[in-house]
Amino acid sequence: MPRAVILLSGGLDSATTLAIAIEAGFDCYTLAFDYGQRHRAELVAAARVAAALGAHGHRQIEIPIGLFGGSALTDAAIDVPEAGGDGIPVTYVPARNTIFLSLALGWAEVLEAEVIFIGVNAIDYSGYPDCRPEFVAAFQALARLATKQAVEGAPVKIEAPLIELTKADIIRRGHALGVDYALTVSCYQADETGRACGRCDACRLRRAGFEAAGIADPTSYQAR
Amino acid sequence: MPRAVILLSGGLDSATTLAIAIEAGFDCYTLAFDYGQRHRAELVAAARVAAALGAHGHRQIEIPIGLFGGSALTDAAIDVPEAGGDGIPVTYVPARNTIFLSLALGWAEVLEAEVIFIGVNAIDYSGYPDCRPEFVAAFQALARLATKQAVEGAPVKIEAPLIELTKADIIRRGHALGVDYALTVSCYQADETGRACGRCDACRLRRAGFEAAGIADPTSYQAR
Numbered sequence: 001m002p003r004a005v006i007l008l009s010g011g012l013d014s015a016t017t018l019a020i021a022i023e024a025g026f027d028c029y030t031l032a033f034d035y036g037q038r039h040r041a042e043l044v045a046a047a048r049v050a051a052a053l054g055a056h057g058h059r060q061i062e063i064p065i066g067l068f069g070g071s072a073l074t075d076a077a078i079d080v081p082e083a084g085g086d087g088i089p090v091t092y093v094p095a096r097n098t099i100f101l102s103l104a105l106g107w108a109e110v111l112e113a114e115v116i117f118i119g120v121n122a123i124d125y126s127g128y129p130d131c132r133p134e135f136v137a138a139f140q141a142l143a144r145l146a147t148k149q150a151v152e153g154a155p156v157k158i159e160a161p162l163i164e165l166t167k168a169d170i171i172r173r174g175h176a177l178g179v180d181y182a183l184t185v186s187c188y189q190a191d192e193t194g195r196a197c198g199r200c201d202a203c204r205l206r207r208a209g210f211e212a213a214g215i216a217d218p219t220s221y222q223a224r
Numbered sequence: 225m226p227r228a229v230i231l232l233s234g235g236l237d238s239a240t241t242l243a244i245a246i247e248a249g250f251d252c253y254t255l256a257f258d259y260g261q262r263h264r265a266e267l268v269a270a271a272r273v274a275a276a277l278g279a280h281g282h283r284q285i286e287i288p289i290g291l292f293g294g295s296a297l298t299d300a301a302i303d304v305p306e307a308g309g310d311g312i313p314v315t316y317v318p319a320r321n322t323i324f325l326s327l328a329l330g331w332a333e334v335l336e337a338e339v340i341f342i343g344v345n346a347i348d349y350s351g352y353p354d355c356r357p358e359f360v361a362a363f364q365a366l367a368r369l370a371t372k373q374a375v376e377g378a379p380v381k382i383e384a385p386l387i388e389l390t391k392a393d394i395i396r397r398g399h400a401l402g403v404d405y406a407l408t409v410s411c412y413q414a415d416e417t418g419r420a421c422g423r424c425d426a427c428r429l430r431r432a433g434f435e436a437a438g439i440a441d442p443t444s445y446q447a448r
Contacts, residue, residue, distance in 0.1 A: 062288065070333065147322075
């Protein structure tokens with residue numbers, strides 16, 4: 001079977017993306033990043049989701065981009081906002097998806113994988129520049145030039161199957177594919193057991209998605 | 225003064241690139257990667273070169289791409305070749321420059337740097353796909369879309385000032401700028417003290433460069 005690398009954060013979107021890649025017939029290798037994020041529970045969730053959905057291999061690698069600072073997700077001194085605002089929020093992590101895709105590109109080449117799947121989503125997202133279709137297209141153009149595999153005629157494809165879906169569409173799709181969203185963690189400030197705050201951007205988008213999809217929200221929330 | 229991030233490997237090319245960036249008037253922040261490379265001495269050299277040339281800040285970050293395998297530079301089971309061959313050599317590290325530039329992009333954004341300098345060189349190089357001008361151009365196109373800094377109208381520029389130079393040109397340029405090449409380590413299998421093997425691709429290109437430039441080679445070689 002052809003192989004694929006799937007960026008797996010432990011959240012709802014990437015779990016759905018993994019289910020889509022498995023259904024499409026790929027042997028899936030999942031990649032999670034410990035980048036100093038405050039929501040460590042998502043790393044536990046990523047391993048759990050990979051096992052539950054049947055990934056062939058799961059790898060967690062540590063990249064100390066938190067050292068650079070500049071984001072509420074990696075800097076304890078910057079609070080996670082609890083109300084939506086205009087523009088790109090402080091939870092933006094500089095160059096995160098570029099870094100994640102570039103590492104996936106390296107692993108994909110060693111695995112001779114045909115596709116890298118990334119669960120970015122340009123509709124119900126947080127305004128991050130590296131979740132837009134034009135960003136994915138630019139990374140695809142780069143991948144056509146960057147590797148030995150590409151020069152030898154087999155560049156890896158970058159697929160972003162959620163890119164045009166709403167959060168409700170994503171949930172319906174994953175639900176139909178049997179994804180157990182109780183295993184996933186989206187919250188930017190989940191506690192160690194993975195319980196969600198219910199108030200950050202990620203929680204609000206997720207909760208609204210379940211409501212719009214008409215599917216019961218299985219998220220475990222922290223007591224207020 | 226405007227800021228720049230410089231990818232600094234500890235070798236001859238990146239030391240020259242740093243000297244060029246400093247001469248161009250940038251406050252320079254140098255970035256070296258511990259990626260499990262067998263030539264650990266280059267990391268020591270990078271810190272030494274940064275200090276000698278007057279970088280404003282030097283950072284070494286660890287990224288475990290050696291975990292992926294697939295290269296003679298990160299896998300002790302694959303020998304470093306000692307005679308040139310056709311095609312892309314086994315010292316190629318999957319997606320290395322993509323990964324390095326993506327991390328530089330994150331740091332550049334936090335620093336509000338205007339430029340990222342990379343010392344790639346398409347003439348006297350080893351045939352790596354991610355040293356070609358079209359690769360650098362594709363990364364530039366990606367950087368115009370990938371970050372908050374870019375969306376807000378100030379995308380970082382990617383400069384590769386050595387891209388069209390021969391090794392001899394590079395050495396002449398650096399020599400004129402006062403680079404002490406005795407501080408640098410190019411060898412893929414340098415010993416702990418930084419002494420070069422004299423036989424790998426990197427050594428052969430370097431030695432031929434000094435000869436062609438008519439400048440004495442200050443490299444310290446291992447006894448045979």
